Every structure is written in structure tokens, then in C-alpha cells.
Amino acid sequence: MQVTRANSNAQFLLDGNAYFARLHQSLDGVIAAGAGANRFVRMAFWQIAPDAFLPGYGGGAGALLVDKLEAIARLGIRVEIIAWAGAQVLNNFVPEMKSGWQTRAWVQQVNRRNNALGGYRPIEIYMESYGRRTFGMSTHQKIVVLSTGPLKEAYVGGMNMAHKYLSSDIHDPENWWHDAAVRVTGQIVDDIEGEWVRRWNKQTTLPAPAATIGVAAPDPANLTITMMTTNSEAIPAERDIRAGLQARIGAAANYVYLENYALTDPSIVEDLAAFKQGGGTVIPVVNHPENKTMDGFEGFSYLMYYTYVELALADLNAFDAADSWRGRAGPLTNYPAANVVGAHVDKAGYNPANMATLNPATAYRVTFNTAAGVPTQIGLRYIWDIAANNDVMFAPKTYRHNEPTKWTYPHSKLAIIDDQYVMVGTSNWTYRSMQYDGEITLEIDDAAFAQGVRAQLFTHWHMPTAAAAGGAAGVGAAWLLDATANQVAWAGGNFALSETRLVPCAFDDFMHPISIEAWKNSLSSASLASIGSSFF
Numbered sequence: 244m245q246v247t248r249a250n251s252n253a254q255f256l257l258d259g260n261a262y263f264a265r266l267h268q269s270l271d272g273v274i275a276a277g278a279g280a281n282r283f284v285r286m287a288f289w290q291i292a293p294d295a296f297l298p299g300y301g302g303g304a305g306a307l308l309v310d311k312l313e314a315i316a317r318l319g320i321r322v323e324i325i326a327w328a329g330a331q332v333l334n335n336f337v338p339e340m341k342s343g344w345q346t347r348a349w350v351q352q353v354n355r356r357n358n359a360l361g362g363y364r365p366i367e368i369y370m371e372s373y374g375r376r377t378f379g380m381s382t383h384q385k386i387v388v389l390s391t392g393p394l395k396e397a398y399v400g401g402m403n404m405a406h407k408y409l410s411s412d413i414h415d416p417e418n419w420w421h422d423a424a425v426r427v428t429g430q431i432v433d434d435i436e437g438e439w440v441r442r443w444n445k446q447t448t449l450p451a452p453a454a455t456i457g458v459a460a461p462d463p464a465n466l467t468i469t470m471m472t473t474n475s476e477a478i479p480a481e482r483d484i485r486a487g488l489q490a491r492i493g494a495a496a497n498y499v500y501l502e503n504y505a506l507t508d509p510s511i512v513e514d515l516a517a518f519k520q521g522g523g524t525v526i527p528v529v530n531h532p533e534n535k536t537m538d539g540f541e542g543f544s545y546l547m548y549y550t551y552v553e554l555a556l557a558d559l560n561a562f563d564a565a566d567s568w569r570g571r572a573g574p575l576t577n578y579p580a581a582n583v584v585g586a587h588v589d590k591a592g593y594n595p596a597n598m599a600t601l602n603p604a605t606a607y608r609v610t611f612n613t614a615a616g617v618p619t620q621i622g623l624r625y626i627w628d629i630a631a632n633n634d635v636m637f638a639p640k641t642y643r644h645n646e647p648t649k650w651t652y653p654h655s656k657l658a659i660i661d662d663q664y665v666m667v668g669t670s671n672w673t674y675r676s677m678q679y680d681g682e683i684t685l686e687i688d689d690a691a692f693a694q695g696v697r698a699q700l701f702t703h704w705h706m707p708t709a710a711a712a713g714g715a716a717g718v719g720a721a722w723l724l725d726a727t728a729n730q731v732a733w734a735g736g737n738f739a740l741s742e743t744r745l746v747p748c749a750f751d752d753f754m755h756p757i758s759i760e761a762w763k764n765s766l767s768s769a770s771l772a773s774i775g776s777s778f779f
Contacts, residue, residue, distance in 0.1 A: 244438070244470070244471070244472045244474070244477075244481050244483060245469060245470070245471045245472075245483040245486075245487065246431075246434045246469065246470050247467060247468070247469040247470075248429070248430040248431040248434060248467070248468055248469075248470075249430070249465055249466075249467050250429050250430045250461035250462055250465055251427060251428065251429030251430055251431040251432075251462050251464070251465075251466050251467070251468040252427065252428045252429050252462040252464035252465075252466050253425045253426070253427045253466055253468060253685070253687045253689075253692060254425060254426040254427075255423070255425055255665075255667070255692070255695070255696050255699065256398075256400065256423065256424045256425065256426060257412055257423055257699060257700070257703060258410045258411060258412045258418075258420070258421060258422055258423070259402055259408045259409040259410045259420060259422060260298050260409055260410060260411050260412070261412070262398070262400060262402050262408075262422070262424045263295075263296065263297050263298055263402070263408075263409060264297065264298040264299070264300045265300070265398075265426055266297060266387060266398060266426075267297035267298065267299070267300055267305070267306065267311070268300050268301075269387075269389055269396060269398075269426075270284065270297070270308075270311045270312075270315065270389065271311075272391045272394070273315055273320060273389055273390070273391050274311070274314055274315055274318065275391070276391035276392055276393075277318055278318050278319045278320060278362070279392050280392060280457075281390050281392045281395075281456055281457035282318075282320045282321070282390055282391060282392050283320060283321040283322070283323070283388075283389065283390050283456050284312065284315055284320070284321070284322045284323070284387070284388075284389045285321075285323050285324075285386075285387070285388045285389070285436065285439050285443075286323070286324045286325065286386065286387050286388075286404065287324075287325035287326075287371075287382075287384050287385070287386040287439050287442060288324075288325070288326060288327075288343075288384075288385050288386075288403050288404045289327050289339075289381060289382065289383045289384070289385060289403055289669075290327075290339045290340075290342050290343065290403035290404065290405050291324065291326050291342060291343055291346050291403070291404040291405070292339075292342035292343075292345065292346060292403075292404065292405040292406065293307075293309050293342075293345055293346055293349045294307070294405060294406040295307065295308040295309070295404045295405050295406060296308070296406050296409060297311065298409070308404060309346075309349055309353070312366060313353050313357070313366075316353070316357065316363060316364050316365070316366050317357060317360060317362070317363050318362070319362040319363065319364045320364060321364060321456075322364070322366045322367070323366075323367045323368075323369075323443065323453070324346070324350070324366070324367070324368040324369070325368075325369050325371050325382075325439070325442055325443060326342075326343030326344075326346060326347065326368060326369070326370055326371065327340075327343060327370075327371055327373065327381055327382045327383075328343065328370040328371055328372050329343070329381065339403075339405070342405060343370060344370070346368065347368050347370060350366045350367075350368045353366060354366060367449075369443060369446050371442060371445065371446075373476065373681055374475060374476065374679065374680075374681075380475060380679045380680055380681075381680050381681070382442070382680070382681035383669050383670070383676065383680040383681055383682050384438075384442075384669050384681055384682060384683045385398075385399065385400060385401065385402060385403055385404070385424075385669050386398070386399055386435060386438070386439055386683065388432065388435055388436040388439055390456065390457055392457075393460075394428070394460075395428070395432050395433075395436075395457055395458075395459040395460070396426060396427065396428045396432060397426070397427050397428075397431075397432045397435040397436065398424055398425070398426050398427075399424060399425055399427070399435065399667065399668055399669070399683055399684075399685050400422065400423055400424020400425060400655075400656075400667060400668070400669070401422040401423060401424060401654050401655050401656050401657075401668075401669060402422050402424055402654075407420065408420055408422065410422070412703055414639070414641060414651040414743040415641060415741035415742075415743065416641060416643050416648075416649035416741055417649075419536060419641065419649045419650065419651050419652055420652055420654060421502075421639070421651050421652060421653045421654060421655060422654045422655045423502070423655035423656075423657050423667055424667060425667045425685055425687070427468060427685065428459070428462045429459060429460070429461055429462030429464070429466070429468075430459050430461055430462075431459075431468040431470060431685070432459040433455055433458060433459045434470050435470060435683070435685075436455050436456070437455055438470070438472060438683060440452075440453050440454060440455055442681075466687060466688070466689045466692065467687075467688040467689065468685055468686065468687050468688070469487070469685070469686040469688070470683065470684075470685055471483040471484045471486075471487045471668075471683070471684050471685075471686065472484065472681075472682060472683050472684075473485070473670060473676065473677060473678070473679075473680060473681065473682040474681055474682075475678070475679045475680075475681075476681070482595075482677060482678065484668070484670045484677060484682055484684045485508065485510060485511065485595075485677040485678075487666070487684070487686060488511060488658060488666060488672075489510060489511065489514050491658070491660045491664055491666075491686075492511070492514040492515060492518055492660070493514060493518075495518055495523055495660050495661050496523075496661055497523065497524065497661050497662070498523060498524035498525070498526065498659075498660075498661060498718065498719065499515060499518060499523065499524070499525050499526070499658065499659075499660050499661075500526045500527075500528075500658065500659040500660075500697065500700075501525075501526070501527045501528065501657065501658045501672060502527075502528045502529075502653050502655040502656070502657040502658075502700075503528075503529060503653060503654075503655065503656055503657070503671050503672045503673075504529060504530040504537075504540075504543065504652060504653055504654055504671065505529060505530065505543040505546065505547060505671060505672065505673050506527050506529055506547065506550050506636070506672045506673075507543065507546040507547055507549075507550055507672070507673045507674060508672055508673055508674045508676075508677045508678075509590055509593050509595070509604075509674065510595050510677070511672055511677070512549075512550045512553050512554065513553070513588070513590070515527075515554060516553045516554055516556065516557045516587070516588070517557075519554060519557035519558060520557040520558070520587075524718065524719035525554065525719075526637065526718070526719060526722060527554075527635075527636045527637065528636075528637050528638065528639075528653055528704070528745065529547065529636050529637075529638050529653060529748070530543070530638060530652055530653055531638035531639065531640055531647075531650060531746075531748070531752065532544035532547065532638070532748065532752045532753045532754065533647045533752060534638075534647055534650040534652065535647045535648050535650075536647075536648055536649055536650055536652050537652060543673075544752075544753050544754040545753070545754045546604065546673075547636070547753055548753035548754065548755060549588075549604045549607060549623055550636075551629075551635050551636060551748065551750065551753060552588070552609075552623050552626055552629055553588045553607075553623075554631075554635045554636070555629045555630075555631040555635045555750075556586045556587065556588065556609065556629075556631075557631075558631045558632045558633050559580045559583060559586055559629075559630075559631060559632075560579075560580050560630040560631055560632050561577060561578060561579045561580055561629075561630045562577075562578050562583075562609075562626055562628060562629040562630065563575045563576065563577050563578070563626070563627050563628040563629075564576055564578065564621050564625045564626050564627065565625045565626075565627055566625070567625070575627055575628075581614060582613050582614045583611045583613070584611055584612040584613070584614065584616075585610075585611055585612055586609055586610070586611040587609075587610055587611070588607050588608070588609060588610070588623065589607065589608045589609075589610045589620065590606075590607055591606040591607060591608065592606075593607075595674075595677075595678060604623070605622075605623075605624050606622075607622070607623045607624075608620045608621060608622050608623065609621045609622075609623060609626070627755075628750055628751075629750050633719060633720075633723055634722070634723050634726055634727070634747035634748075635747070635748060636747070636748040637722065637726055637745045637746065637747055637748065638653075638745065638746060638748050639651040639653065639704070639743050639744065639745055639746075640729075640733055640738070640743070640744060640745075640746050641741065641742070641743040642733075642738035642739065642740055642741065642742050642743075643740075643741065644740075645736075650743075651743045655667075656668050656669060656670050656671055656672070656684065657700075658672075659693055659696060659697050659700075660693075661693075662690055662693045662694050662697060663688065663689075663690050663693050664686055664687070664688055664693060665686070665687045665692060665693050665696050666684050666685070666686045666687075667684065667685055667687075668682065668683050668684025668685055669682050669683055669684065670682035670683075670684050701718075704744075704745050705725075705744060705745075706721075706722055706725055706726070706745060707721035707722060707725060709721075722745075723747070725745075726745050726746055726747045727747060729744040729745060729746045730746040730747060732744070733746060
């Protein structure tokens with residue numbers, strides 16, 4: 244689904260402390276408004292846990308989310324929650340999946356506790372199933388829609404409703420989670436609530452279906468905001484987030500900046516490579532492949548190797564390739580840029596409509612002509628080193644006695660295009676997220692908003708906000724210099740304890756598909772599960 248509304252406004256929220264503190268303020272606004280028409284709180288989260296904490300704001304104290312929700316229900320105001328039920332096998336092995344059921348138990352307990360209280364409106368929770376046709380899908384949206392009566396607002400972003408998502412914008416081993424969200428007002432809020440209502444009405448246990456409550460007032464800021472979804476349960480399936488990002492990349496003139504823990508969707512990577520080959524600047528910030536903070540990340544390290552190679556080929560200097568799977572056990576051939584004409588990745592019949600497992604990345608090939616005009620193909624799995632004229636990806640490292648634990652982990656699902664468009668939502672830049680999971684992303688079309696977000700993020704990472712000539716279009720070269728200097732500082736042991744800086748990702752950072760050393764050291768049950776569940 245894709246819908247565009249004017250008469251809206253957006254507030255960018257960087258990292259968990261800012262997000263949860265602002266949400267705290269909105270919930271207090273509902274409490275202050277008291278009982279009345281069009282008052283409500285509606286939530287939908289992949290993970291929602293009773294330990295979710297709301298920091299204080301304006302000098303006030305913090306509070307647990309569940310205490311605020313109970314206070315709202317005691318006023319007779321509607322509180323409705325959607326939580327992902329998950330597959331039973333996941334509930335048994337993934338701690339996050341138990342959180343929704345714990346919240347359901349809390350709802351039952353608090354309803355019993357307040358049953359005799361006059362005016363109390365019982366909290367309702369729906370444990371939603373999703374993706375019955377394909378095992379492993381999840382409903383991954385993170386939505387809050389609430390209203391005081393006069394003001395209706397919504398929150399969409401990467402943070403789940405759990406304590407671990409708290410983090411200040413000064414990242415260190417105690418604040419390692421990096422994320423982003425937007426708070427929106429105006430007419431787009433009705434559409435976000437409509438998506439929540441669609442999900443709620445999948446159930447049949449309520450006496451009557453839910454409906455959109457009230458009408459969001461136009462916001463005088465008059466920003467244009469587009470809501471896009473991925474929904475593989477729909478007929479036909481909705482994959483508008485991928486299509487929306489591809490359209491913006493295809494029309495970009497200067498730069499594309501992205502953040503997420505991974506960048507692996509083959510269609511998006513292909514478009515980024517074409518844009519880069521045409522002279523555009525591409526700045527992806529991803530999780531460092533050596534970061535051990537999250538278990539099982541080896542699978543994404545393996546997948547991002549292919550992204551790295553494809554983006555590097557768009558600005559090639561040279562690469563070395565083996566003639567067989569034996570790799571370094573045999574001779575390597577050097578292919579300098581002067582002898583590689585029109586290099587691109589042949590995805591060997593990749594079709595985004597097919598299941599990912601039927602399109603293994605190991606079948607991808609580099610296709611090019613030699614200087615003599617000889618057509619040549621080399622499997623990406625045979626490339627042992629590659630040198631590009633510009634850095635391909637950037638990732639944060641946090642110094643913690645040289646141990647790759649509690650390094651900053653980019654979880655934000657964000658893109659900025661040409662200082663005009665900002666996309667923020669719940670969708671990872673991965674095949675599974677673009678193709679199968681239930682997702683929601685908002686695109687804000689406004690130059691001032693985009694420039695403000697770019698300046699805030701680049702300052703956050705201690706990176707150049709613009710080049711002296713060319714503005715945002717020339718920022719790539721400045722990032723290259725600073726990130727390279729950061730890598731030199733890291734290698735020299737010159738990071739301060741708990742300091743975070745962005746460094747360029749290198750070829751050898753990734754788990755190579757045929758590297759005997761990498762496989763021997765990295766293959767574990769966790770990495771195999773990660774590869775199997777999120778192949779793209």
C-alpha cells in the first residue's frame with residue numbers, strides 16, 4: 244500500500260532516549276486531556292515488553308510504559324495493543340518473542356486488578372499471527388497512534404517497545420543501540436491508524452470490528468508524507484517500500500545515504516551500484532561485520548560480502564580472483580581496472596518475486612570484457628580481494644579494550660536522497676524485509692527537513708556535514724578522508740575508551756563464502772540459523 248498526504252508534519256527522533264521521552268510526553272498529554280470523545284492509544288510492535296521504560300522530560304521523572312497505560316485505562320480511555328505472536332518454535336528459542344506473551348499476561352492481570360474500578364476501560368491485546376504461507380515471516384511494524392481529542396499523532400520507527408532500545412545519542416558500550424523514528428501529525432496519521440485498524444480486524448474475537456477514531460486535523464507545516472508498506476499476506480502482495488526506494492535511487496542526482504544493520508536486498512543493491520557507476524555518491528552505514536554484540540550476525544556478514552563487491556565494482560581499481568574454490572591454495576589472477584570494461588554483477592536469473600533460497604548469491608558472477616574485447620565471467624565467490632577508488636560501506640567501531648562486544652549497532656531503517664527525501668520506518672534494507680515481513684515506512688518530501696536530518700546524523704557520527712564545494716553532493720570524498728583517518732587511529736590504538744567512530748569496511752572484514760579460515764572460525768549454529776532465515 245502507498246498513500247501520499249499533504250497537510251502533515253514530522254519530527255525526527257534520533258536514538259531511543261529521545262524517542263521514548265517524546266512518547267512519554269504524548270502519553271501524558273492523553274492523561275491530561277482526561278476522558279472524552281476521540282481519546283485513545285493504539286500500539287503495534289514486533290516486540291512489546293513490560294520492562295519498556297519512558298525517560299523523564301522537562302526535568303520530570305521517568306516511568307514504565309505499563310504504568311502509563313494503566314493510568315490511561317483508569318480514565319476510561321481506549322488502550323489497544325497488537326503484538327506479534329510469532330511461531331511457537333521462535334517463542335521457545337528467541338527471548339524477544341516471549342515479551343509479547345508477558346505483556347499479554349500483564350494486561351490480564353491489570354484488567355483483573357481494576358475490574359471493580361468505576362470508569363475503568365479494560366485494555367485489549369491482540370496476539371497477531373502473520374505469514375501463514377511462508378514460515379519465518381514476521382509482522383515487524385512499530386506503530387503508536389494516540390489522540391488527546393484535539394491532537395492526533397503517530398510514531399513510526401525502528402525502536403521496539405522494550406528497555407534495551409534505550410540509548411543516548413552519545414554511543415558507548417552502555418548506549419550501543421543506534422536507531423531512529425519520526426513523530427508525525429496531520430492528515431497522514433489517519434492512514435497510519437488505518438493500517439493499524441486493518442491488522443486489528445484480522446481477528447474475529449471482538450464483537451465488532453475496529454474503526455479509525457476521529458479525523459486528524461491538517462498540520463499548518465504542510466509537509467508531504469507518503470506511507471508505504473510491505474505485506475505478503477495481501478492479495479496482491481504489497482512491496483511498495485522496495486519500489487519506493489528504488490524509484491528515488493533511480494531519480495537521484497547527487498547522493499543516497501542509508502543506515503541499517505545490513506544492506507543485502509539484491510534489487511536495491513543493483514540500483515545503488517548503477518547510480519554509483521553513473522557518478523552518484525552512495526554512503527551506506529551498516530553494522531561492522533566483526534561486531535559480536537548481536538549473536539548470529541555472521542550470516543549477514545556473509546551476505547554483505549556480495550553487496551560490498553557489487554558496489555566496489557561500480558568504482559573499480561583492481562581485483563584478484565582465484566581459478567577455483569581452492570582460492571589461495573592456487574594462483575590468483577590480478578584484474579586491473581584498465582583491463583575490466585563494463586564490469587557488472589550478473590545475478591544468474593535472480594527474480595525478486597521468487598523465494599530467496601531459490602536465488603543463492605553464490606551463483607552471482609562478475610561479467611565484463613577485457614581490454615581486448617574478450618567476454619569474461621568470474622563467480623563472485625572466487626574473488627579474493629578487491630580495491631575500489633572510494634570506500635564502499637562505513638560502520639561504527641566502539642573501543643572496548645579491543646574486544647568487538649558492545650560496539651555501536653545501527654538498527655535504524657533510514658535513507659536520505661538528494662537533501663529532499665527522508666525515509667524512516669521499520670523495514671530493513673534486506674530481502675526478507677522488502678519481500679515478506681509486515682513493514683511500514685514513511686517518506687518525508689521536504690528539503691529543509693532532509694537537510695536538518697542529514698546535518699543531525701552526520702554530526703552524530705562526527706563526520707563532515709558537507710564539502711566546501713558541491714554541498715551534499717561532494718560529501719563522499721570528505722567522508723572517505725575522515726573514515727580512513729579513523730581506521731588508522733583504530734589500528735594505532737588511538738581510540739579513547741568507549742569512543743565510537745565510523746571506519747570504512749574492508750574486503751577482509753566480511754566472511755568470505757569460500758574462505759576456509761573464515762568458515763572454520765565462524766560457522767556455528769547461530770550463524771547457520773541466521774543464513775537460513777534471512778538469506779537476502
